[in-house]
Amino acid sequence: MKGETMEDEEVLDKYGDVPLYFSHYYNFLFIFKSRILEEGEQIFLQLGGNMEKVSAMVVTADEPLTLNEDGEEEIAYIKDKDKKTVWKQEFLS
16 A cells, blocks of 8 residues: 555455454444454444434344445445545445
8 A cells, every 4th residue: 555545446456355353332333343354444333323313223243244234324435554544335325
């Protein structure tokens, strides 16, 4: 990655199947994270956004998600080892 921004297709090819584990819930968002990857990068996924969306969701804390799963109302991003966001994608209605 080396500090460059990445294209969606490149990200999904490289990171699409990396397991994202439930981290925490904050302000109507379920936050999922990957483990720290080999080049120091980490993937984040936020689901929800408001009370109506969150109340309709089923979240299983012990089953990881991936970027390749179809999702609605999500924000996904990757930070490099220096905590700089190198990729971000939003699916919001």
